Amino acid sequence: MKENIREEEILKIIKESGEISRLELSEKFDLTLARISKVVKKLLEKKMVIEKTVGESTGGRPPVYLSINNENFKNILGINFTSNQYLYITHGTISGEIIRKRKIIFDSQESEDALEFIDKIIKKEMKTSRNIGVISIVMTGVIDEEKGLSVMAPHYKLKTPKIVEYFEREYNIPVLLENDVRAMALVEKQIGSCKNTENFVILNICEGIGSTSCIERKVYRGYNSMAGEIGHIVINPSSIRKCSCGKRGCLEAESSEKAIIKKITSEIKIGKYSILKDILKERELNIRDILFGIKKKDFLVIQVMTEAMEHIARGLNILISMLDPEKIILVGEMFSSKFLMDTLKFELNKISLDIQKCGIEPTKLGEDLYFYCPIAVVVENIFENKIFTEKFIKN
Known part of the structure; x- marks a missing residue:
């Protein structure tokens, strides 16, 4: 049995639980009800917590639930x-x-x-x-x-x-x-698809590419706070495309939204056919134009995006092999396309081990x-x- 408990430890559990009784706190910390009640009394006096809801009685005195006093915090x-x-x-x-x-x-x-x-x-x-x-x-x-x-x-x-x-x-x-x-x-862990997941990876693809790994529900940062910089893994050593980090052939330089748009724009300018050609005459392309091209089965767009999915699959395969996550959550507009999701999974299945079971899905939170x-x-x-x-x- 623990001999002591800090107020912050109790406050953390109350915050994570939303509402919790003194009895539940004593069981969670393996402390006597009297010891928990003593600390809770101090927190009530400081107005850090409030007694919020009366629970249903199981035969004795009904439990009083504690919650964080949000009005005490700006x-x-x-x-x-x-x-x-x-x-x-x-x-x-x-x-x-x-x-x-x-x-x-x-x-x-x-x-x-x-x-x-x-x-x-x-x-x-x-x-x-x-x-x-x-x-x-x-x-x-x-x-x-x-x-x-x-x-x-x-x-x-x-x-x-x-x-x-x-x-x-x-x-x-x-x-x-x-x-x-x-x-x-942190968002996916608190309110998203990973609320009940111990080990997961976030892959974000927009103008750049980044990832984060949660191991036993803790965000892994690394020695130099650079863990997860998957965008700067050289995925195509023979590439001439230069990344923002200065290297060539990085995943970000090959498969970010910026890189994809740049590739398609360059191909159209040298004469390759695409239904996006007329749009390019009026303005620069964006990722929604690329998704429109996918929807319309534009050959050039599909060719470039398939290559991008191949590169992303290689990056994910490295993460899966190293971390063995339960889930990978994908963030980015391109993952709203069923075709691209199916292509990514197909490419990943070609190079990953059969025994590595990992769920891959886009975030369900949208812009929120x-x-x-x-x-x-x-x-x-x-x-x-x-x-x-x-x-x-x-x-």
């Missing part, structure tokens, strides 16, 4: 900086509730410094909501969340990598920073995934990250 301002020209802004609570959300366009190639752009957004959001107690920022690239640094940001202009320090000094409230695909893994990402980061850190929790509570 709201979350979440900002998700994607690489596809969209910025997702969310206001939410530590219980995971989204209060309001909106999406705006940000051209990372033509716009100002990304931090200055975010700063303007935060100032505007702070004026409309006085109850913000934490800022949660999600970005693409290599992120060191412990140091609050953007180590490598190929899709943005940043005047300083010290993201957390920059905004904590500016607004005097705690700030969390996380990589976009790791945040997606991007809105929820910053909220999920806070939900994961509250009562788990001691330094952040103390800052948030004091604030």
Whole structure:
């Protein structure tokens, strides 16, 4: 039997359970009911938890359920900086509730410094909501969340990598920073298809390519916070296509949305036939045009996309062989195509071991995934990250 228990441990279990009785807490921690009740009493006095619901009696006194007192915590301002020209802004609570959300366009190639752009957004959001107690920022690239640094940001202009320090000094409230695909893994774990899955992988394909592995429900980050950079695995050594990282033949340079659009555009310009030719005369192609080409059975589009699925299958095969996940969740508009999903599975089956059973499916959350990402980061850190929790509570 345990001799001691920290308040944060109990708060974490109450948060994860939603509602839980003192008896259930004593059984979970292998502590006496009296010991649990003593700690709970302190939490009630601090207004950290509330007695919320009276359960059904099984013969004796009906149990009183405990839940986190959300009113004791200020709201979350979440900002998700994607690489596809969209910025997702969310206001939410530590219980995971989204209060309001909106999406705006940000051209990372033509716009100002990304931090200055975010700063303007935060100032505007702070004026409309006085109850913000934490800022949660999600970005693409290599992120060191412990140091609050953007180590490598190929899709943005940043005047300083010290993201957390920059905004904590500016607004005097705690700030969390996380990589976009790791945040997606937290969302899938909390409210998505992996709520009951111990080991899974997220593969995100948009302008770039990234992945994250959850092992025994913990996001694996690696020694340099670079675990999951599958987009920079050289998948085609003979390729002349240069990646944003500087290498040639990376998966990202071969099969990202940007790479696919570039290939098809180049082929049309040198005379290859495609129904997308007329669209290209008016504007640049986008991924929805590519999916339209798939739907219309355009030969050039199908040829390029089949090659892309072959490369993605090779990347996934590496992940499956190394990690043996139960599920792989795919994020990206291209995975809405049944043809492309079937092609990917076919190519993967050709090179993977028969005994490796792994479910592969697109995310079921749609665009809500991007809105929820910053909220999920806070939900994961509250009562788990001691330094952040103390800052948030004091604030």
